[in-house]
Amino acid sequence: MLLYNSLTRKREEFVPREEGKVSMYTCGPTVYHFAHIGNLRTYIMEDVLEKYLSYSGYDVNRVMNITDVGHLSSDGDTGEDKMLKGAKREKKTVLEIAQFYTDAFFTDCAKLNIKIPNAVQPATGCIAEFIALVQGLLDKGFAYEAGGNVYFDTSKLDEYYKFNDFTEEDLEVGVREGVEGDENKRNKADFVLWFTKSKFDDQELKWESPWGIGYPGWHIECSGISMKYLGEYLDIHCGGIDNQFPHHTNEIAQTESFVGHKWCNYWFHVYHLNTNSGKMSKSSGEFLTVSLLESKGYNPLAYRYFCLQSHYRKSLVFTYENLDNATVAYNKLVARLAQLDENDGELDDAAFAEGKKKFTDALDNDLNTSLAVTALYDVLKLKTNGKTKLALVADFDRVLSIGLIEAAAKIRAEKKAEEEQKAAQTPAYDMSDPFVVEILDLIEQRKAAKKNKDFAEADRIRQYLADKGVTLIDDRTGTTFKIG
Ligand code: AMP
Ligand code: ZN
Numbered sequence: 001m002l003l004y005n006s007l008t009r010k011r012e013e014f015v016p017r018e019e020g021k022v023s024m025y026t027c028g029p030t031v032y033h034f035a036h037i038g039n040l041r042t043y044i045m046e047d048v049l050e051k052y053l054s055y056s057g058y059d060v061n062r063v064m065n066i067t068d069v070g071h072l073s074s075d076g077d078t079g080e081d082k083m084l085k086g087a088k089r090e091k092k093t094v095l096e097i098a099q100f101y102t103d104a105f106f107t108d109c110a111k112l113n114i115k116i117p118n119a120v121q122p123a124t125g126c127i128a129e130f131i132a133l134v135q136g137l138l139d140k141g142f143a144y145e146a147g148g149n150v151y152f153d154t155s156k157l158d159e160y161y162k163f164n165d166f167t168e169e170d171l172e173v174g175v176r177e178g179v180e181g182d183e184n185k186r187n188k189a190d191f192v193l194w195f196t197k198s199k200f201d202d203q204e205l206k207w208e209s210p211w212g213i214g215y216p217g218w219h220i221e222c223s224g225i226s227m228k229y230l231g232e233y234l235d236i237h238c239g240g241i242d243n244q245f246p247h248h249t250n251e252i253a254q255t256e257s258f259v260g261h262k263w264c265n266y267w268f269h270v271y272h273l274n275t276n277s278g279k280m281s282k283s284s285g286e287f288l289t290v291s292l293l294e295s296k297g298y299n300p301l302a303y304r305y306f307c308l309q310s311h312y313r314k315s316l317v318f319t320y321e322n323l324d325n326a327t328v329a330y331n332k333l334v335a336r337l338a339q340l341d342e343n344d345g346e347l348d349d350a351a352f353a354e355g356k357k358k359f360t361d362a363l364d365n366d367l368n369t370s371l372a373v374t375a376l377y378d379v380l381k382l383k384t385n386g387k388t389k390l391a392l393v394a395d396f397d398r399v400l401s402i403g404l405i406e407a408a409a410k411i412r413a414e415k416k417a418e419e420e421q422k423a424a425q426t427p428a429y430d431m432s433d434p435f436v437v438e439i440l441d442l443i444e445q446r447k448a449a450k451k452n453k454d455f456a457e458a459d460r461i462r463q464y465l466a467d468k469g470v471t472l473i474d475d476r477t478g479t480t481f482k483i484g
Pocket of ligand 2: 026027028222247
């Protein structure tokens with residue numbers, strides 16, 4: 001499989017360190033509010049990656065943190081903790097907020113068929129690990145204490161900016177937002193590993209540490225949790241593109257300084273979902289959540305389908321018009337699948353292999369999900385039976401996870417129930433009765449007339465039967481009749 005690696009800025013053959021096994025780490029949500037559908041785009045595409053690796057035969061072990069402390073409002077380490085802000089907003093404790101939005105996040109994930117990683121670890125559960133990591137960095141000379149906080153010293157590294165062309169200027173973001181720079185830093189790019197002093201001293205959750213009572217920085221969480229579960233080496237680390245800097249850059253700096261060797265081989269970054277007016281936001285404009293889409297009548301899986309239609313390395317614009325188009329396409333696809341019969345024929349191995357190759361070619365090419373969706377449509381065009389087509393769709397949906405087989409089965413079941421109900425309502429007539437035979441014959445003639453657009457003839461037949469006391473009942477499954 002070819003995968004774009006943000007670290008080398010190239011598409012590379014994906015080769016895990018251990019044959020057949022993949023260790024994967026995902027930056028989890030900051031649980032101070034609902035996830036917006038932009039955040040969820042990232043989790044959907046990471047889910048596709050994980051499932052495709054499993055589909056390809058790898059044993060994937062995936063770990064995700066839950067950020068319930070330490071993620072400040074500014075990248076410059078000086079803003080207020082987002083969790084505290086959330087708690088104040090809702091007049092609850094930080095832990096109540098964390099629990100509520102963690103549950104809400106997994107509810108959204110379930111609606112979007114996003115699998116829960118093998119391990120999910122809230123940061124507040126690993127404080128001892130973070131303290132050990134910070135102490136290790138101090139012992140090795142990569143960190144220093146200043147003004148009550150512990151900082152990572154970026155000047156100790158030969159190469160700090162691992163991704164793209166970030167510079168010190170990118171750290172100015174926080175300052176532009178009106179937050180003052182941190183005077184304790186020896187170098188502008190240094191970052192906090194452990195806080196005991198912050199402008200916002202009413203932090204709710206604090207722990208004892210060798211440097212005083214305080215709390216961990218956001219970046220140290222991911223290094224600590226990843227190493228706790230996956231050890232000193234990692235195959236793939238993922239996150240949204242905004243995580244590249246400073247978050248992932250800092251993760252690499254502190255983890256590699258601690259372990260003394262390269263840590264993670266592949267970095268997978270998902271580009272943003274934007275609105276027409278720009279960045280997706282939780283505070284301004286419409287706060288786009290899965291629940292909001294549902295309240296407007298959208299199927300969350302149609303949103304997943306919408307995401308799959310574009311490549312993860314392209315920004316995507318969300319509009320209701322785009323989601324409407326995806327919904328129509330999704331529903332049409334399901335309706336077509338509902339017409340297939342799984343009892344139609346035996347599995348056609350050659351056609352199955354042909355269909356599957358298009359799918360794997362697409363995903364082997366840097367997870368090209370839009371081509372994988374095309375491969376799904378190509379299945380419908382294959383010259384083969386319903387059983388094989390449905391088997392292919394079920395196979396692809398192990399990765400795409402848009403509930404196609406279930407949705408098609410639901411339509412089939414509804415149709416069957418409708419037909420059975422109609423049959424139960426239709427009085428049983430004696431089929432050898434010449435009058436019944438005549439009626440059935442005329443129904444067929446009327447059907448043919450309608451097909452030929454000879455509506456006058458169709459009406460004439462209806463009237464002829466009406467005059468004899470026969471009522472015709474038309475619905476989408478055909479025509480039935482009632483005598484008297
Ligand atoms: P957060 O809850 O802010 O820590 O973000 C959770 C995940 O969503 C991270 O991987 C972010 O990089 C990602 N993310 C944030 N905004 C967007 C967006 N507009 N589109 C896609 N992913 C995003
Ligand atoms: Zn992270």
